[in-house]
Amino acid sequence: MKKMSIVISMAFFAYACGNSNQNSGDQSAATGTSTPQTEAAAPAPATASTDLSDNPDYKKGLALIAKNDCLTCHKVDEKLIGPAYRDVAKKYTDKDIPMLAAKIIKGGSGVWGQVPMTPHPNLSVADAEQMVKYILLLKKS
Incomplete structure (x- = not known):
């Protein structure tokens, strides 16, 4: 009998806890007021700085980088x-996109040390620029 009363008490407690938000929400809907709990429970809208996965420049650039040998020498x-x-x-801006794209295609050294970056002559300028756009988006995240 003692176990049964404990089980019933726990079930009642779980039911009461589960309905507390629903009841306060129903009450606030009926009165037209909102409670701080309801507002705090709402998810914050995603901003460009926190979620880049929907950005087309991010998607295209990431796919191009993954398809080429970039990750052999670079990490995020x-x-x-x-x-x-x-x-x-952090070092460059959008106005540097053409210069950086040319550097990806032609290769280079000296800016980040003496190890030269391998040239990628088979990349189109548009693809190289897309890769740079992806990289520049990383400063905002």
Whole structure:
């Protein structure tokens, strides 16, 4: 009998806890007022700085980088052979896109150390620019 009363008490407690938000929501809907709990429970809208996955430049650039040999020498947040993409993003702006795209295609050295970046002559200018746009978006996240 004692176990039965404990089970019933726990069931009642779970039911009461589960309905507390629903009841306060029903009451606030009936009165036309909102409660701080309801507002706090609402998810914050995603901003461009927190969710880049819907950005077409992000998607296209990431796909191009994954398809090429870029990740052999670069990582997003840490230096490997070449600089981290986020460090590149912090150093340059959108006005540098053509110059950086040309550097991806032609290769180069000296800016980030003496190890030269391998040229990628088979990349189109448009693809190289798309890759740079992806990298520059990383400074905003």
